[in-house]
Amino acid sequence: MDELENENLPPSSPMIPKLLLGLLLVTAFALRAWQLQHISVEHFDEGVYASNFYASHLDFRYPDQHLYAPPLFPAILEWVLILTGNPHAVVWVNIVLGTALVAAIWWLTKLIAGKEAALAAAAVATFNDFLIQYSRAVLTDTPVCLFMVLAVACGSIAFRDRHSIAAIGAALFTAAAWWTKYNGWLPLAILGAGLAGWIVFDRPKRSEWQPRIGTLLFIACGAFLLWSPFLWSLQEFGGYSAVAKNHAGYVVGFSGWWDSASRQLENQHFYSTLTMFGVLVAGCLIQFVRQPQISQWNRKFWFLIFLLILICTIEKPFILLLLIAIDGLRKNKEIERHGFWILAAWLIGLLVFTPTYRPYPRLMMPFMISIFIATGLGLAAHLKFTLDQSEVQSGVRLIRRFGLLGLCLFFTFKSGVGESTYQNRSQFKDISTAIVYEMQSSAGTTKQLGDLNAIVYVIGEPGLYYHLASQSSLRFEFIAQPGSNLAMLKPKLNEPELPTFLVLGPHALEEMQELKKQSELAKLIEEFSYQPSDLVLLDDFPPKHLEENRQQTVELWKLTRP
Secondary structure, eight states: OHHHHHHTSOOOOTHHHHHHHHHHHHHHHHHHHTTGGGOOOOSHHHHHHHOGGGOGGGTSOOTTGGGTOOSHHHHHHHHHHHHHOOGGGGHHHHHHHHHHHHHHHHHHHHHHHOHHHHHHHHHHHHHOHHHHHHHTSOSSHHHHHHHHHHHHHHHHHHHHHOOHHHHHHHHHHHHHHHHHOTTTTHHHHHHHHHHHHIIIIIOOOHHHHHHHHHHHHHHHHHHHHHHHHHHHHGGGGTHHHHHHHHHHTTBOTGGGHHHHHHHHHHHHHHTOTTHHHHHHHHHHHHHHHOOOOSOHHHHHHHHHHHHHHHHHTTTSHHHHHHHHHHHHHHSOTTSOHHHHHHHHHHHHHHHHHGGGBOOOGGGGHHHHHHHHHHHHHHHHHHOOOOOOHHHHHHTHHHHHHHHHHHHHHHHHHHSOTTTTTTOOOOHHHHHHHHHHHHHHHHHOSSOSBTTBSEEEEEESOHHHHHHHHTTOOSSSOEEEEEESSSGGGSOOTTOOOOOEEEEEOGGGHHHHHHHHTOTTTEEEEEEEEEOOOHHHHTTTSOGGGTGGGOOEEEEEEEEOOO
């Protein structure tokens, strides 16, 4: 009887999934752009990437920038500053790219498992605190993941349809990822491991797998050729070996795997306040697009089971995501086979290898994207509760559709939405304004050397350097110079007499102690209280130790030549 009633339901409009995707993208953009005044360059790497425009005296290149990332993302930020002239404009880059990343996750999931799983994955990505946080930071992780997802999507089409244009697209997007971050080659590993899994376990005919190996080689060769100009340019900085040597310092290996994985798990729990909302939104969206399929008893059973799991795991939402993701891979009957093995290789490979590095939270982003996609698959497989004709007529359909949203809102606001995601990260901007005022008071406005009033060395804090360099004006004109040590304390022969200041922050604690021993060479002008954001502190401390390390100091010194 239930089946007969279900057959009488009107079919879902083909426009509904598109409208729902559009609504998700608008929501994703709004979540990432919310409280824009709180976003600012603060993280060490943010300052490195964003400062090219203000480093004209350094050949428009922050010192040792090649050790942190290839030049594509810094070049994008530089052009944004050239076109806008507004130091705050750089924060918009990842807001836009982070919204595009949600669309890319939807597209790749749709290629693998269809529209329902795609909407579910996009919903989880839209509301995930982790993606929101890093879309509000001027870091390379959002753009590199966008290019990775697009590369894997194009590679999947190239494998499935033997499509030459898609293969070219995969090579281009892989090269773009490689020009953005040194792990940008990951799409090649994901596509290669996925292809290997398909060949070994599904055992297709030789005539099926041989051409696809040729496609993979084409993508790999194309990506490497497009990346090779940058590789060649590294010769003047010691070659890629210098980069590899620097990166080796962040490898903990398998001996440190468990500690790193545990810390990353803590970080993901910390970044999961809004994620449960995304899971429940995904369930509601599936109801909008799914055709009735199973009986009333099964509908109620799965509905209650889902709520039970949700309530029991609300304190550890990442575990719920991981379980749904693994089950999404297990229930792979409707998944396109190439796509299944690509996703399985992506999830399992990064689960194994990501914790072999120091537990910086942002290193988890490529792995988390595979989790979101697999979670979409799992939700689409499990949320099969639908509505019969009597429910439609009685209005229960609306209650069932939107009841999850109400439950989710209750849990979400009870747990404190956005306390970390929407923290005020503009303290360096405010401190730099105060530093300029103190320098001006100490140095005066009379030009000391040509058009210059002063010079300020910023040691160990590229974020502060960015804000200081952007504040030089005709009224008080100074040069901001990045510094890595206290070499400026020793006067050089025929050095012009120019008021010289030093700015030191949390990354220059040793230099602070050394300056206190050099009282005849430098005078402490002012100390500024600084409370780093969670985004900065989580690089060095687990979530439970954030508050005890919150209070830090920025110091302004002035050189006193003997």
